[in-house]
Amino acid sequence: MKKSRLPLIITISLLVFFYLPVIVLVVNSFNAAKFGSSWEGFSLIWYHKLFHHREIWAAVRNTLFIAFGATVLSVIIGTTAALALHRFQTGLQKAHYMLIYTPLVIPEILMGIGLLLFFVAIGMQLGLFTIMISHVTFCISFVAMVVLGRLQNFDYAVVEAAQDLGASWPAVAWRILIPLLSPGIVSGALLAFTLSIDDFVITFFVAGPGSTTLPLRIYSMIKHGSPPLINALSTILLLVTFVAVVISQNLMEEDET
Amino acid sequence: MAKVNSKKTNEWLLTLPSLVWLFVLFLLPTVMIFAIAFKPPDMYGGFASGWTLNTLKDLAQPSYPIIIWRTIYLSLITTILCILLAVPAGYCIARLKGKWRQIFLLLVVLPFWTSFLVRIFAWKVLLHPDGIIKKSLVFLHVIGPDTSLLYNAGAVLLVMVNNFLPFAILPIYAAAAKFDFRLVEAAQDLGAHRFQSFMKVFIPGIWRGIVTAILMVFIPALGSYIIPDIVGGTSGEMIGNKIAQRVFTDRNLPHASGLSAFLTLAVLVPMIIVLIMQNRKKAAPIFEEEA
Numbered sequence: 001m002k003k004s005r006l007p008l009i010i011t012i013s014l015l016v017f018f019y020l021p022v023i024v025l026v027v028n029s030f031n032a033a034k035f036g037s038s039w040e041g042f043s044l045i046w047y048h049k050l051f052h053h054r055e056i057w058a059a060v061r062n063t064l065f066i067a068f069g070a071t072v073l074s075v076i077i078g079t080t081a082a083l084a085l086h087r088f089q090t091g092l093q094k095a096h097y098m099l100i101y102t103p104l105v106i107p108e109i110l111m112g113i114g115l116l117l118f119f120v121a122i123g124m125q126l127g128l129f130t131i132m133i134s135h136v137t138f139c140i141s142f143v144a145m146v147v148l149g150r151l152q153n154f155d156y157a158v159v160e161a162a163q164d165l166g167a168s169w170p171a172v173a174w175r176i177l178i179p180l181l182s183p184g185i186v187s188g189a190l191l192a193f194t195l196s197i198d199d200f201v202i203t204f205f206v207a208g209p210g211s212t213t214l215p216l217r218i219y220s221m222i223k224h225g226s227p228p229l230i231n232a233l234s235t236i237l238l239l240v241t242f243v244a245v246v247i248s249q250n251l252m253e254e255d256e257t
Numbered sequence: 258m259a260k261v262n263s264k265k266t267n268e269w270l271l272t273l274p275s276l277v278w279l280f281v282l283f284l285l286p287t288v289m290i291f292a293i294a295f296k297p298p299d300m301y302g303g304f305a306s307g308w309t310l311n312t313l314k315d316l317a318q319p320s321y322p323i324i325i326w327r328t329i330y331l332s333l334i335t336t337i338l339c340i341l342l343a344v345p346a347g348y349c350i351a352r353l354k355g356k357w358r359q360i361f362l363l364l365v366v367l368p369f370w371t372s373f374l375v376r377i378f379a380w381k382v383l384l385h386p387d388g389i390i391k392k393s394l395v396f397l398h399v400i401g402p403d404t405s406l407l408y409n410a411g412a413v414l415l416v417m418v419n420n421f422l423p424f425a426i427l428p429i430y431a432a433a434a435k436f437d438f439r440l441v442e443a444a445q446d447l448g449a450h451r452f453q454s455f456m457k458v459f460i461p462g463i464w465r466g467i468v469t470a471i472l473m474v475f476i477p478a479l480g481s482y483i484i485p486d487i488v489g490g491t492s493g494e495m496i497g498n499k500i501a502q503r504v505f506t507d508r509n510l511p512h513a514s515g516l517s518a519f520l521t522l523a524v525l526v527p528m529i530i531v532l533i534m535q536n537r538k539k540a541a542p543i544f545e546e547e548a
Contacts, residue, residue, distance in 0.1 A: 007349035021379030081275035107480020114286030
């Protein structure tokens with residue numbers, strides 16, 4: 001029986017559709033021309049300018065600070081949430097699951113405005129701290145889902161056996177849970193970290209004066225700034241996320257074998 | 258009895274951190290969106306005490322129905338296009354073997370990891386009057402030199418499909434990977450055409466994946482804000498843009514709340530329909546693949 005080639009042709013066209021804009025952008029970041037309409041020779045001038053752009057470095061610092069904090073907190077909270085969801089089948093867990101699942105589908109702008117209203121209502125000063133809290137809020141759900149996926153073939157009897165033999169909670173967590181769950185936790189952490197670094201919408205709503213992150217800086221550059229600089233910055237970001245993906249893919253493959 | 262109690266304690270210990278965090282910082286803020294729509298604004302960009310129905314009256318402005326209608330139809334067309342493209346793609350990837358399947362899957366997932374802003378910016382460059390798409394189309398006489406590819410609803414639609422498509426492919430692929438393709442072959446042996454067997458055997462077989470895909474595209478699409486903001490111009494504005502304008506331009510939080518409350522209701526309707534259709538076990542698989 002002959003198979004239709006149509007699905008393969010559609011799939012390959014879709015991949016071109018996904019990657020064409022990104023490829024044009026990367027190529028243009030090495031273009032000496034100020035406006036990317038024609039090729040005027042290979043150049044690293046935009047990278048050079050980027051590295052001397054003080055505001056960008058300040059934004060990078062803020063972004064990394066927020067991402068580290070949000071990752072640590074959301075990994076702890078998300079992992080305990082996944083353990084609870086995996087271990088118990090109660091009414092409480094049904095409600096718990098709903099509360100974790102909904103932030104994944106709700107539009108970001110609603111979470112952004114909700115958090116803004118909340119911070120204004122309790123009189124909290126907007127800044128790095130409010131951004132970090134907001135990032136933890138959306139990262140928890142992603143971490144919980146990733147760890148939950150990894151937990152499918154985890155046998156909770158190991159934990160109970162250890163407890164029956166007298167192990168305390170910290171000992172169980174440190175000697176059993178963390179080693180067994182580390183591939184899931186690391187891929188959850190990488191996801192949380194990249195989501196935090198990349199977030200624009202929620203950050204935009206809860207940011208205050210002096211708390212500009214990299215996506216906020218990129219946004220204002222898109223609105224008013226120089227396109228070649230954004231091309232160069234975007235290429236660096238793509239490289240960073242690509243490395244993160246390769247690491248997390250390797251972790252998952254090790255886990256499967 | 259002690260065992261039962263410690264089990265309950267364990268459950269609460271593991272559940273409390275996320276439960277409390279999301280209750281205070283997700284559920285409560287969502288409820289506040291509805292409450293603050295009934296508060297009067299104050300002069301400092303916050304809201305005053307007391308209650309008012311003024312915001313509701315303001316929302317009856319004639320410009321809103323156009324924007325609401327545009328938001329709904331752009332999201333609907335985006336969803337339809339994404340599903341139409343994702344079904345053959347999911348089918349194709351699920352039929353690939355070993356290494357190729359891994360490579361294609363990675364290529365679909367990779368955009369999830371790249372900066373959202375960067376991808377939209379890349380489209381702005383491509384569609385720009387000096388960009389290669391415009392130049393090629395003018396060269397091929399498909400469009401005149403005065404046609405603008407940027408700052409209209411069409412540009413918003415194109416970039417939305419590009420952005421949301423992976424969210425549709427993954428759940429459909431996840432369902433197709435579990436599908437038994439011998440059923441399609443059996444249907445063809447029994448005399449069904451290729452297309453007929455695809456529509457009558459494959460599509461019902463992956464129906465749950467399609468429903469998840471619709472949810473994963475339609476709901477976030479309703480709340481789109483950056484895409485219309487960067488490539489849409491005034492003729493491509495959606496509700497999200499109006500919410501942001503009320504917050505950042507006029508500093509009128511109750512007004513922004515009113516619009517957000519409307520958007521929340523619009524989002525809840527399809528979610529509740531799907532939640533009734535799907536139980537918790539079947540709603541999860543997309544994220545296993547995504548990780």
